[in-house]
Amino acid sequence: MKLLTPLFLCFLFLASCGKKETFKARNFSKVEINHLLEDSLLNVRALEITVDDNVFFLTSNGFGGVAYYSDYDDKLDIVYPIPMAHDSIENNFRAFASTNKNGFGITIGSPARLYKIKNDEKVIVYHENHPKAFYDSMDFWNDEEGIAIGDSTEGCLSVIVTRDGGNTWSKLSCDDLPKGTENEGAFAASDTNIAIVDDKTWVATTAGRVYYSPNKGKTWEVFNTPIVKEKETQGIYSIDFYDELNGFAIGGDYTKPDDNTANKIRTNDGGKTWELVAQNQNPSYRSCVQYIPNRKGKELVAIGFKGIDYSNDSGATWKHLSDEGFYTIRFLNDSIAYAAGAGRISKLTFRE
Numbered sequence: 001m002k003l004l005t006p007l008f009l010c011f012l013f014l015a016s017c018g019k020k021e022t023f024k025a026r027n028f029s030k031v032e033i034n035h036l037l038e039d040s041l042l043n044v045r046a047l048e049i050t051v052d053d054n055v056f057f058l059t060s061n062g063f064g065g066v067a068y069y070s071d072y073d074d075k076l077d078i079v080y081p082i083p084m085a086h087d088s089i090e091n092n093f094r095a096f097a098s099t100n101k102n103g104f105g106i107t108i109g110s111p112a113r114l115y116k117i118k119n120d121e122k123v124i125v126y127h128e129n130h131p132k133a134f135y136d137s138m139d140f141w142n143d144e145e146g147i148a149i150g151d152s153t154e155g156c157l158s159v160i161v162t163r164d165g166g167n168t169w170s171k172l173s174c175d176d177l178p179k180g181t182e183n184e185g186a187f188a189a190s191d192t193n194i195a196i197v198d199d200k201t202w203v204a205t206t207a208g209r210v211y212y213s214p215n216k217g218k219t220w221e222v223f224n225t226p227i228v229k230e231k232e233t234q235g236i237y238s239i240d241f242y243d244e245l246n247g248f249a250i251g252g253d254y255t256k257p258d259d260n261t262a263n264k265i266r267t268n269d270g271g272k273t274w275e276l277v278a279q280n281q282n283p284s285y286r287s288c289v290q291y292i293p294n295r296k297g298k299e300l301v302a303i304g305f306k307g308i309d310y311s312n313d314s315g316a317t318w319k320h321l322s323d324e325g326f327y328t329i330r331f332l333n334d335s336i337a338y339a340a341g342a343g344r345i346s347k348l349t350f351r352e
Helices: 004-017
Strands: 030-049 055-059 063-070 075-083 093-098 103-107 112-118 121-128 135-140 146-150 158-162 194-197 200-204 209-213 221-224 234-241 247-253 264-267 288-291 300-304 307-311 319-322 328-331 336-340 342-351
Touching: 030 319, 030 328, 030 336, 055 093, 093 146, 103 135, 135 194, 194 234, 200 234, 209 234, 234 288, 247 288, 288 328, 300 328
Parallel strands: 030 093, 093 135
Antiparallel strands: 030 055, 030 342, 055 063, 063 075, 093 103, 103 112, 112 121, 135 146, 146 158, 194 200, 200 209, 209 221, 234 247, 247 264, 288 300, 300 307, 307 319, 328 336, 336 342
């Protein structure tokens, strides 16, 4: 018995280690919406949760702000507005990204201005005067390296990168990028045209194509998708990746927001191939899609001015949770998110 007992315990240990823990997707049935800030000045598509879990936003009419919110004492402290005008010219921001040290916002239109933002300090670190300049989205790989993308200017997508923490930015040559299609760009609808996982990067365009870089923007290739893209108002509006293989993109036509044909696509091979999902089913046009964190790539939320929708089967089927309209959303954890749109910034709590 002295020999059998340790052997038996070892057998039990090995048997228990061999069991796979099953994952059970939740089934959210409602979303509670708490409007943190309501103001007619607000028109927000550039929204991020910073490293210290605060919500920073920039507006389309040249203002910015920080929303400090604590779930522990239900305290709301908003620093708003932070004027972001320059030389008496009102800036229109559609993109914001942050590192551990600074925030960065870029304007649409010409001249394009990229600001480094720290507290009340605002410094222009990139300026572009091209008549076709129009930047749509930005993100960072790490504290030193970041990327912003915009519409085509010289026959290829506009891509600028930084390798020094955002102090300087340089535009990639068309020789280093795939050739663009005519008037190819991105929709500045929710600042989610870029998805990053580690060193890998995906960029979604108006032409329904996905640009891919495996090495933080040093080399690129491009993949076609079956999303609807016959008109200038159609294409991919938002893209997200859960990991290096599984991604989802959504779009449609904002001028026909009830159309739901060929507007949702999914990949499981890192963006090389894409399939249409939930064909002719809602949600219809949406401006933003995000994976819910730590849910194995099963749960997603899509948001737009026509409402909020949820999927718990990787986007195959969807449930409409609310008619409340927003432009963009970011998740704090696996059940709480912040959303922004016209006139408000809100806290969203998803519940079963």
